Every structure is written in C-alpha cells, then in structure tokens.
Amino acid sequence: xxxxxxxxxxxxxxxxxxxxxxxxxxxxETEIRYFKRFRSRGCNxxxxxISSQYKSADRLVQKAKATMGNNPYYPxxxxxxxxxxxxxxxxNEVLLRAKQSAQKEGYHLAYSNPSFxxxxxxxxxxxxxxxxxx
Numbered sequence: 001x002x003x004x005x006x007x008x009x010x011x012x013x014x015x016x017x018x019x020x021x022x023x024x025x026x027x028x029e030t031e032i033r034y035f036k037r038f039r040s041r042g043c044n045x046x047x048x049x050i051s052s053q054y055k056s057a058d059r060l061v062q063k064a065k066a067t068m069g070n071n072p073y074y075p076x077x078x079x080x081x082x083x084x085x086x087x088x089x090x091x092n093e094v095l096l097r098a099k100q101s102a103q104k105e106g107y108h109l110a111y112s113n114p115s116f117x118x119x120x121x122x123x124x125x126x127x128x129x130x131x132x133x134x
Contacts, residue, residue: 020074
C-alpha cells in the first residue's frame with residue numbers, strides 16, 4: 001500500500017466585515033425608499049423606521065439608543081448610526097439636546113430643513129418659491 005500524504009492547509013483568512021450604516025428614520029416611507037438605493041455590495045445599510053410619535057429629534061435619539069440595544073453594533077469595525085429626521089417640528093433647544101445626546105452615544109444626526117420630501121423634490125426641480133408648510 002502507498003503512503004498517505006498529509007495535506008498542508010493554508011491558514012484560514014478571515015474576511016473583513018463590511019461596516020454597517022444604521023439609519024434610524026422618523027419617516028416611514030419616503031426616507032426608506034430613498035436610502036434603499038444606496039445599498040450595494042460594499043455598503044451595508046440597515047434602515048430602521050421609528051414610529052411617528054418620536055418626531056422630536058431628542059426623542060428620536062433616545063429611541064435609537066433603545067432600538068440599537070437589540071441589534072449587533074460594532075463601532076470599532078466601522079459601523080455607524082445616523083438619526084434622520086425633519087427639522088420643521090424641532091426648536092433650536094430640542095436640536096441642541098439631540099446633538100448632545102447623539103455625541104454622547106457616538107451617533108450622527110442628519111436632518112432636512114424643513115422636510116425630507118422638499119429636499120428630495122429639489123433633486124428634480126429648481127424650486128425658487130418660498131415654502132411655508134411642507
């Protein structure tokens with residue numbers, strides 16, 4: 001009988017994990033439809049809609065913290081959390097509280113002024129008239 005050769009195995013290489021961008025949105029339709037377009041092979045985006053009762057920016061950041069407690073989140077591997085909301089219903093004081101809370105948690109804020117729908121519309125038309133209510 002012949003001898004059995006030992007197979008030498010190369011050490012297994014760990015694949016680098018692509019970072020995940022978590023978008024905590026106070027909108028449940030327009031924002032989700034828009035941000036889904038950014039998903040790609042190298043960019044994992046997890047969109048988490050939050051109910052409309054959390055329209056104030058500081059409450060949205062608090063809800064994001066509670067929600068992310070249930071999700072795997074690895075900031076040391078490049079994951080990031082963005083709280084996305086409309087500026088229209090938030091006072092400067094509320095925005096300041098939201099900013100302080102977000103910085104404390106390592107989150108980012110992204111808000112449209114006055115609303116996401118208007119910001120999206122501006123991709124397609126040159127809106128020059130004043131907008132009072134979105």
